[in-house]
Amino acid sequence: MLYETSLRALSGKPQSKIQELSDGKGLGARVSKQGKVRFQFRYKINGKNRRMDLGDYPDVLLRQARDMTEECRSWLAEGHDPKLKRSMSRDKTLTPVTVKQALEYWIDNYARDNRVNVDKNIAQFNRHIYPYIGHFPIEQTETRHWIECFDRIRKGIKGKQRPAPVAVGQILQNAKQALRFCRVRRYAISRELDDLIVTDVVSLRQHSSTSLFLTDLMIATK
Structure with missing residues (x-):
């Protein structure tokens, strides 16, 4: 001993x-x-x-x-x-896979060939996700880190960024698909967005003119 x-x-x-x-x-x-x-x-x-x-x-x-x-x-x-x-x-x-690397893996291996608005997806990630959690190891990133990003998008940043409730739903949907794509291919494993739906991060009443669009997103991300 x-x-x-x-x-x-x-x-x-x-x-x-x-x-x-x-x-x-x-x-x-x-x-x-x-x-x-x-x-x-x-x-x-x-x-x-x-x-x-x-x-x-x-x-x-x-x-x-x-x-x-x-x-x-x-x-x-x-x-x-x-x-x-x-x-x-x-x-x-x-050498952990970061949030940015995981999202870019989805962009390069799926979105560029299957999304007509891939440039918009990239711009949203560049503006709303990468500056805040892009450097986080994806497998150590918690749901609360993503929610902080979504809340920031929804509320806006005074003097810097206008509230963008519609973008919240779009980014959530794309991020969920990206993490699933990485998980299926065993590139990186994260289930932190699995349980989130649109109404967890933005109210449908916030933007009545786009309620149908957000409802569709809510169904797609379940």
């Missing part, structure tokens, strides 16, 4: 030989002659011993290494090589 006190005593202290310490459940720590303590997960695939580095102490604490080990054991139980699975997860975390 590993303990923080023993790891702290070993870290950075020269050793007479390399030490291999065990915490159980596949978690261990390798201590170099220079006193570098590195956590490792040790496992088997097809009878062959494997090991993967989890990080160096104290950058990675013991409790964090144990959490990583549990995750690795879950991957292994599901039939995945933990080393490969962790590498793929890390790449995804380090």
